[in-house]
Amino acid sequence: ITIRLIDIQVIRSDRFAQRAAGQQERQVILDARRGRISDRNGVDLAVSLPATSVSINPRKVRRATGLARQISAITGEPSDAILRRINRNDRSFAWVARNIEPEVAERIRALDPDAMMLLSGTRRVHPLAGLSGQLLGHVDIDNVGGDGIELLYNDALSGRSGWIRTLVDARGDRVPNTAAPIQQAVNGGNVALTIDADYQAIVEHELSLAIEATGATSGQAILLEASTGAVRAMANVPLFNPDVYRAVDPSVRRNRVISDPYEPGSTFKIVTASAVLSEQVITPTDSIDCLNGSIEITGQRIRDTHPNGKIPFREVFSRSSNVGTIIAAQRLSSDDYYRYIRRFGFGAETGVGLPGESKGILAPTTRWSGRSHATIAIGQEIGVTALQMASAYAALANDGWLMRPYVVDRVLAHDGSVAQHATPLRVRQVVPESVAHQMVEMLTSVVDEGTGKTARIAGLRVAGKTGTAQIARADGRGYEIGAYTASFAGFLPDMEPRLVCV
Template sequence: MKFIRTSGGSAKKPRPRAQFNLQGRLMLVGGAMALCAVALVVRAVDLQLVDNAFYQQKADARFLREVPIPTSRGMITDRNGEPLAVSSPVESLYANPQELANNPAAIARLAEATDLPLDYLTRYVSQRKDKEFMYVPRHRRINPAVAQKILALKIPGVFSQREFRRFYPQGEAVSHVLGFTNIDDQGQEGVELAFDEWLRGTPGLQKVIRDRHGRIVEHVDLLRPAEPGKDLVLSIDRRIQFLAYRELKRTLLETGAASGSVVILDVATGEVLAMANLPSYNNNRVSGENRDAYRNRAVTDLLEPGSTMKPLTVAAGLEAGVITPTTRFDTSPGWIPNGRYRTSDFRNYGVLDTTGVITKSSNVGVSKIVKLLPDNSFDAFLRRFGFGSSTGSGFPGEAPGTFPTPERWSGTTKQTLSYGYGLSVTPLQIARAYAALGNGGRLVTPTFVKGGHSGETQQALDPAIAAQVVEMMQTVTEPGGTATRAAILGYHVAGKTGTARKSSGGGYARRYIAYFAGLVPVERPRFSVTVVVNDPDTSGGGSTYGGGWISAPLFARVMEGALRLMDVPPDDIDTWIAAQSAEEAKRARALAAAAPAASAAQRGAAP
């Protein structure tokens, strides 16, 4: 044994080394592991049995989702079942911005796949990085093939979902009636808005489990099945609608007019068979530009009706008993005082009977008729025909018009009202009033739904008087009338022209609105039609901007087709037979004249 010497010279003995206890250490380690195992078991019991519901709820909150099941909007058809608005399945790309924000490479790939600027998409994702859902910009409701092409790139955090998009096969020809839906398939204008609740249906709801990438891995439960929207059958006839739109467009191009409208009603039911307006728009591609073109001018625009009011003024006089169809009026010298102004005719028509007042559209004649009527009586009569109030069609944004009460009339108001100035109406209101004349004096509420007529009518005028007025209106389209260009071969046509000056700055400018309102066929009126052409070019002078020159032929072209399409039998067979005979005789003369020339040519060609 060695001794260590210290500085003090004394030696220190070393301590004995402790003996290594292997068994004790093993027991200590084993006990620690046993305690850990017990702790794990206790924790497992706590998680699986004691607090199972709590932790299951937490897990579900992370991965269990309630997602909507998209449903299609109801189809809109015309009266013959032809589709006017349908919903087509499309795809909408969406992404998890939290996942994208941490993956610049994925953003770059998505930008390239979608043709979006990288800086724009990066900024767009960054602004939403605290959310779990966003639609990929400009890629909602896209072609499913395009969506699948992008999804095939398997960009992290990018997915798609099924939605539906509205499609309008007839485009701008029917856009003002149908309107359109927004990005969420909610009606915004027209019939789409008026019947939105009926059309839109109820989306379904289901529980699904998503993985951490947002992908659906399991469908857990169907909470509510999707209910598709109900279909809607309109009163519109697609063929007549397109015909009216085409002829209106042709007229505006030929006359240089700013706008126009055509309204066609079924006289007996009030069903709107066609309602065309220009300018129009394509409701398949709606943008925020040119919103002025979205409005349905036939129900929203207020216009002074001009001479289309004259048959109603005459009807008021006949009802009051102050005139008869043969009462004569001296309209010389072609004008009559109206306060500080004059009421003038196109020329001096001399002495006219009541029928002649309508035939020649005499302002002086109706002014003399209305003088015989009390103010309140004339006011009440016009209001019975719906002026000054909405037609009740239910179309969104319909204007009721303006019609001052007698208390607000000046000394000239009643006289100007008699020929259509001093009140404002819509083209639909004119068509409705004329339909009442053709329907035995019964006023019917217009409807855009096939079979939507309630059956209730308001007797606005005695049937005998209504028949007298329609008979007078027939002379307007016959030789000597102001609308011979509205005549239709084989049919008697009753109507009235109108050429109203446009108000401007408290007065009236040298700008006009050309009207023609009519009924056909006269014996049993089927259609009530109003044609309005706004602000035609007046450079031609004369009457080339008037209703008889511009609107009457438009009426004739549309009605000639509509009568044929609806199989309405002619009520003027004699004229039709005479015209056919004349045409056949003309062809025979042409063939006879061509025969000698053909024979001579054959002889010259013989060897």
């Protein structure tokens, strides 16, 4: 016996002490408060508020079925789902409800106070009813970012959890007054976006009205500062409120401004026009024979909506002649034309850094058919995102310089110090400054006297281009009958800063 006692109390005392501690102690996580996301002026877009979670010791539950019904009446969760969690005699812990209003949690605990326990935490809320919802993204029940800014900056926003250790009795219940703090939680930092909440609200409202008026199924819009690349608004309709993300179809949660490429149609003609002007194979005043609105390419006929004969190239652009644009594009080699497409940023990610960004659809010239050069020139057989298109127009509004778009202005650590601050970044000069100025004048003529007259604003010059493109079939075989993507891209040339809108 003496030898055995020496073995237990001296030789292996540390091992047995650790085993006893494991049976008697429980570690309780102390949640850090998730940082807030705000617009560029400090308006809160996503914040974390106090919340309470309710846990239960199933071994103490006496009337599980009746209790599940009572809890269901308060939370709205089906009683059978609750019953499956609380009717378990093989465990001493289960969640009843997570991250709910403290007052609701108290009502639930009052149903069986001996079996239930309240734990403090936080829940994510959006004070402006989900403004910029797809950009912000959502957090899950454990306050972990699932997409958008919440995912991209999850580490900075989350902070660092702390914990306490507390003693438990043989039934797994916490022993009162035995909790000792081991590590304090460190709250998360804050993220300030380039988004302007006022601009965002206007864009979302106007986009919603346009969709209602036209009967469209969805819409996208972006407002981009040309000289810096700062995104001032990024909108998707149907709108999405991250507060109820579990009840929303994933397709609605997707930020289609960056993720969904579409055939741009005539808005893409800025690339064709910029390329031929830069290569000096044509001038704005050169005459183009539009062949009375019809041209044959590899045995297939491409037509204009309104036939034209010989007109200056600037009118080819303002009248949006497909035939005239194709004839102009044919003065370039496919390799040279492809180079300009890539220089404008198409076929590559923009560098905005948001999760889920698409690089669009652009085949290399080795995979072009005999028709590709012509159809791409008029915005078909190519897929672009709204952000890519806005960046391309912004390059023309910015003297030919393509800027990297960005949506995060700064990241602040939990102590208020600046952990990250964005600065505008020039990517490359896409076209000479003189060509950019020519393109601005040609875009202005589109609105003044061409196909973009509905974009006129009294007393202001507007530069822009309309586009209407058929929607490609999902199987890649032709186009959906009667389905179109209608778009407009433009800016106010006399406004500083120049804000490009798509």
